[in-house]
Amino acid sequence: MAYRFSMILIFLAAVLFPAPVESAVRHYKFNVVMTNVTKLCATKSIVTVNGKFPGPPIYAREGDTVIVKVINNVQYNVTIHWHGVRQLRTGWADGPGYITQCPIQTGQSYVYNFTLTGQRGTLLWHAHISWLRATLHGAIVILPKKKVPYPFPKPHKEKVIILGEWWKSDVETVINQAMQTGLPPNLSDAHTINGRPGPAPNCSLSSGYTLNVKSGKTYLLRIINAALNDDLFFKIANHNLTVVDVDACYTKPIKTDIIFIAPGQTTNALLTADQAPGKYSIAISPFMDTVVPVDNMISTGAVRYKGLPPFPKTTLTAMPPKNATPVVKSYLNSLRSLNSKQFPSKVPLDIDHSLFLTIGVGMNPCATCVNGTKSVGDINNITFVMPTTAILQAHYYGIGGVFTDDFPGNPPMPFNYTGSVPTNMQTMNGTKVYRVAYNSTVQVVLQGTSFIAPESHPTHLHGHNFYTVGSGSGNYDPEKDPKSFNLVDPVERNTMSVPTAGWIAIRFLADNPGVWFLHCHLEVHTSWGLKMAFLVDDGEGPTQSLPPPPSDLPKC
CATH class of the missing domain: 2.60.40.420 (Cupredoxins -  blue copper proteins)
Structure with a gap:
């Protein structure tokens, strides 16, 4: 009788407190090398990982830890960004050059170490410095945990x-x-x-x-x-x-x-x-x-x-x-979020920070340029200037003079954003971040402008997913447009297009301490300075704080 009773207790314990699904550690080695390839009847040398174009895929399951040793064997500085990976408390592994790390210099290496928490699906990895991602890119395939099916028919x-x-x-x-x-x-x-x-x-x-x-x-x-x-x-x-x-x-x-x-x-x-x-x-x-x-x-x-x-x-x-x-x-x-019992939409309803960011292309004087001017990108009239020390490193160690935390949450000079082009298209330069407390809720309205060349801007936020709760053409109306926001099942993404001369409204929970890039994913616009960053402060205790950097973090 006692034996039967003990077996019942063991059974109940297994049901009520199931054993955790074991997660694997996936090791990869990325050798960044020059490789000769033939395309369009011409052969040229390109930068690749392990000699492959596109690069090798990363395969893992939700909950797995991924460790990638990147060895730089080319003449260029290199970083690798794991696009869309949440990087919860692993901001040192995010990868954008001079934002979360100094680049990996020729002959050096760096080990990226991160865990795929609460994610399953398809993402990508790519270089995040200059234009190297043209050939330095590949897939990240995140399978569901073992014995967890897709919420759609299993494919062949x-x-x-x-x-x-x-x-x-x-x-x-x-x-x-x-x-x-x-x-x-x-x-x-x-x-x-x-x-x-x-x-x-x-x-x-x-x-x-x-x-x-x-x-x-x-x-x-x-x-x-x-x-x-x-x-x-x-x-x-x-x-x-x-x-x-x-x-x-x-x-x-x-x-x-x-x-x-x-x-x-x-x-x-x-x-x-x-x-x-x-x-x-x-x-x-x-x-x-x-x-x-x-x-x-x-x-x-x-x-x-x-x-x-x-x-x-x-x-x-x-x-x-x-x-x-x-x-x-x-x-x-x-597009709508699945919003099922197993995969619910968690749209922030109460907002702590409400930002209005104008994005577009302007024109600044340039004495050495062909026409005496150069094209620049800007957010709220600020063209982002890349520092020479990584912002995350400066934040963690309290290094002054690298950035300021006074990025404006609204345009300094309001105007008709999608109307006639203002006579003055010059922007200000700066390395500024917008600072928020841990677990703050943030709404950002991204407003496209009619400067120079209005076009669709695919905008990517690092370290977080966001919900696109609204979009429209023309100028955003803060009184009218929020009434039609979808707060039930809006699509959840990490990159979303701001329509030409239009706007989108996104919401996210700033639950990831560190420095997180927000930028146009058209590489030409990123090069021109259409970018900024959020600084999310530590919360309470070690589980809500950014850990120290790894010992092999590259130096500038």
Whole structure:
């Protein structure tokens, strides 16, 4: 009897207090090297990780610890950013150069160590200094914990599809020349799907990516936009896609024949091979709804059903015009958080900090530039100046003179943001952060402006996910627009496009101590200074505080 009673107690204990699921430690080594590759019938040397373009994927499960040793064997300074990883109390591993770390110099190494807490889905890693991320990028695949199913039908297979841009010339030379002349940088020469541009003019060697499928099977496509400067449309001829996840956050399933994806964003979509066996075009094309020049190259690959003869005819697909704003707006407005019992939306309702940030491109004097002026990016009329000491390091050690914490929460000089262009387009320079207390709730309205070249700005927040509770065209109305905010199931992301001459409102909980970058993910705008940072103070006790830096933290 006593034995039976003790077994009952053991059973109840196992039910009420289940054993924790063991998490793994995933080790990776990233050797940053120069590699010769052939694209568009030309061979050039590019910066890669382990000689691969795109770079090697990181595979892990929710709760796993990822340890990546990055060894810099090239002439450039290097950092790696784990885009979208929350980095809870691991800000030293976030990666943006001179924000959370000094870069890894030639011949040196650094070990990134972080845990994937409360996340599952697709993210990406990329270089976060200068324009190196053009070729230094790869996928982060976060699987659910063992025995935890997807909240959608299990796919037959999963495929990573990385979209990018390709320059025939050296990208570091492209941006360096642009910064010296004050002129916009040269456009890319092609777009790529998993490193392949597809058939291109005057290049018979330019092959495209092929996705092999079986009739009747469903595939989970993990789509990543790793392009430097281009918003992209993604489409497969004669097939619909069911979006189930964006930026490693589950969504209510939506069926669509086209996906819009901005630089830095990821999308998980289900593809069912439900058409007549054949070969169907995969196509990507740029989105730009203003006069800003863009790489117009449409790159293609193919979905190929198994069992076909060697050279089947390809069914093509028509892409939307590059200025298809209604397509983009309809797609983005259809995205909603899953908001289930297991994956609830946790939208902040009471707001501690309400910020209004104008973002755009201006013009500053430049005596050494071609036209005596240079293009600059700004937030609230401040063009961010990169320091020579990492801000996080300066904050942790109390090093003065590196940054100030007086970033304005509102525009210093209000004006008609989407109306006629002001006569004075000059900005102020500064290395400023906006400071918030631990566990503060923050609302940020990002307002696009009509300076110089109004366009869509994919804006990325480090160290946090946010909810996009509202968006619109024209100037944000603080009295009218909040009445239509979605506070129930808004989409949760880490990167969201501010529409051309429009606005978005985002909310997040500042529950991660450290310094966290907010910037446009168009690399040209980041280079021009369209960026700022949040400083989240420590909370109470060690579990709410930033730990000391690792011993191998690179020095400036």
